[in-house]
Amino acid sequence: MEVRARAPGKIILVGEHAVVHGSTAVAAAIDLYTYVTLGFPTPSDNDDTLKLNLKDVDLEFCWPVGRIKEVLPDLGSHTTSSPSSCSLETIKAIASLVEEQNIPEAKIGLASGVSTFLWLYTSIHGYKPAKAVVNSELPLGSGLGSSAAFCVALSAALLALSDSVTLDFSHQGWQMFEDSELELVNKWAFEGEKIIHGKPSGIDNTVSTYGNIIKFKSGELTRIKTNMPLKMLITNTKVWRNTKALVAGVSERTIRHPKAMDSIFSAVDSISSELASIIQSPVTDDLAITEKEEKLEELMEMNQGLLQCMGVSHASIETVLRSTLKYKLSSKLTGAGGGGCVLTLLPNLLSGTVVDKVIAELESCGFQCYIAGIGGRGMEISFSGSS
Numbered sequence: 001m002e003v004r005a006r007a008p009g010k011i012i013l014v015g016e017h018a019v020v021h022g023s024t025a026v027a028a029a030i031d032l033y034t035y036v037t038l039g040f041p042t043p044s045d046n047d048d049t050l051k052l053n054l055k056d057v058d059l060e061f062c063w064p065v066g067r068i069k070e071v072l073p074d075l076g077s078h079t080t081s082s083p084s085s086c087s088l089e090t091i092k093a094i095a096s097l098v099e100e101q102n103i104p105e106a107k108i109g110l111a112s113g114v115s116t117f118l119w120l121y122t123s124i125h126g127y128k129p130a131k132a133v134v135n136s137e138l139p140l141g142s143g144l145g146s147s148a149a150f151c152v153a154l155s156a157a158l159l160a161l162s163d164s165v166t167l168d169f170s171h172q173g174w175q176m177f178e179d180s181e182l183e184l185v186n187k188w189a190f191e192g193e194k195i196i197h198g199k200p201s202g203i204d205n206t207v208s209t210y211g212n213i214i215k216f217k218s219g220e221l222t223r224i225k226t227n228m229p230l231k232m233l234i235t236n237t238k239v240w241r242n243t244k245a246l247v248a249g250v251s252e253r254t255i256r257h258p259k260a261m262d263s264i265f266s267a268v269d270s271i272s273s274e275l276a277s278i279i280q281s282p283v284t285d286d287l288a289i290t291e292k293e294e295k296l297e298e299l300m301e302m303n304q305g306l307l308q309c310m311g312v313s314h315a316s317i318e319t320v321l322r323s324t325l326k327y328k329l330s331s332k333l334t335g336a337g338g339g340g341c342v343l344t345l346l347p348n349l350l351s352g353t354v355v356d357k358v359i360a361e362l363e364s365c366g367f368q369c370y371i372a373g374i375g376g377r378g379m380e381i382s383f384s385g386s387s
């Protein structure tokens with residue numbers, strides 16, 4: 001028996017970083033997924049190892065389960081139904097298991113993902129041999145929530161093969177979890193995000209688990225139903241950055257300038273609440289849509305200005321802003337910033353020719369553009385016969 005789980009990436013429409021400090025943010029799932037396939041060997045395979053294959057980055061890992069037990073002796077009696085945080089001591093022990101695998105220097109940024117795998121795996125399945133394969137349609141480290149999609153898909157696959165969820169093994173194709181099971185996936189994924197991000201708000205794993213568009217504040221989500229078409233161009237500057245370092249940088253700035261940063265976070269909170277109410281309110285005709293789009297554009301620009309104040313913009317992001325502004329289009333960074341991806345609102349009545357021109361200009365700068373479907377499905381799983 002083999003399970004395959006998939007979890008979507010996300011865009012943050014407004015409120016990144018400020019959401020870590022208690023402000024409201026609005027995020028939407030996108031139709032680009034991370035997939036995790038998990039299977040246990042049969043006794044006749046005579047395989048006593050835990051294997052991880054990260055296909056996107058062409059890395060394979062293999063640990064004898066006896067070695068994992070030796071380094072992490074306390075993780076055998078797992079409590080699948082009550083997710084717990086990875087202690088500093090355990091993170092250090094896990095890091096030694098990752099180091100033994102000699103990740104090439106150029107790919108060392110992936111070590112946190114591998115540590116997360118080991119923590120989630122041993123917490124849920126102890127020292128059982130298994131093979132996990134990961135592949136993703138998302139660019140990694142670009143602001144589209146690849147870390148959360150990885151944690152959600154991994155938690156879903158692990159829980160699907162545990163006693164904590166009841167599933168229909170004969171179901172063909174993708175199936176969803178029950179609400180209480182989704183909650184469990186989300187909690188485990190959040191524990192995984194903590195290893196990758198340091199101090200995540202939880203918005204990325206929550207939108208990846210539940211899908212749709214969500215408003216998120218202090219760990220609480222509200223599902224949002226849009227009443228207007230929402231089309232976004234996503235531009236990947238291809239400048240790789242690390243969310244953990246950017247989140248830590250904003251926290252340090254907050255310690256240096258608490259009052260000023262509080263005002264910024266509170267302004268972001270108002271922007272996010274206003275944006276959420278605009279996209280939810282009813283629309284009657286094209287004119288009403290255009291009026292709403294103009295307000296959204298203004299709110300996105302204001303949010304971008306505040307992200308600059310937080311110190312998370314980047315020269316590559318500014319280049320995208322300037323290029324899109326030439327076509328009177330508004331943009332803002334999405335995710336942690338410092339490079340990564342930028343969102344541009346594409347108004348409903350904008351001609352296809354203009355869209356093509358903007359994309360051509362951005363791609364001539366070496367950037368990569370996507371128009372992803374937004375507000376779609378959350379995590380799902382599917383079963384296939386024997387491994």
Ligand SMILES: Nc1ncnc2c1ncn2[C@@H]1O[C@H](COP(=O)(O)OP(=O)(O)O)[C@@H](O)[C@H]1O
Binds near residue numbers: 241244
């Ligand atoms: N498909 C994947 N395979 C391995 N590691 C992954 C994968 N997706 C995400 N990760 C982990 O998440 C990290 C990127 O997370 P982060 O810096 O939060 O950026 P983002 O979430 O915006 O893509 C990677 O360095 C890696 O550790």
Ligand SMILES: C[C@@](O)(CCOP(=O)(O)O)CC(=O)O
Binds near residue numbers: 015147200243247
């Ligand atoms: C900056 C932040 O708001 C979003 C980070 O998203 P990403 O990892 O850059 O996709 C951090 C968080 O909310 O945990």
Ligand SMILES: [Mg+2]
Binds near residue numbers: 145146147204
């Ligand atoms: Mg991330």
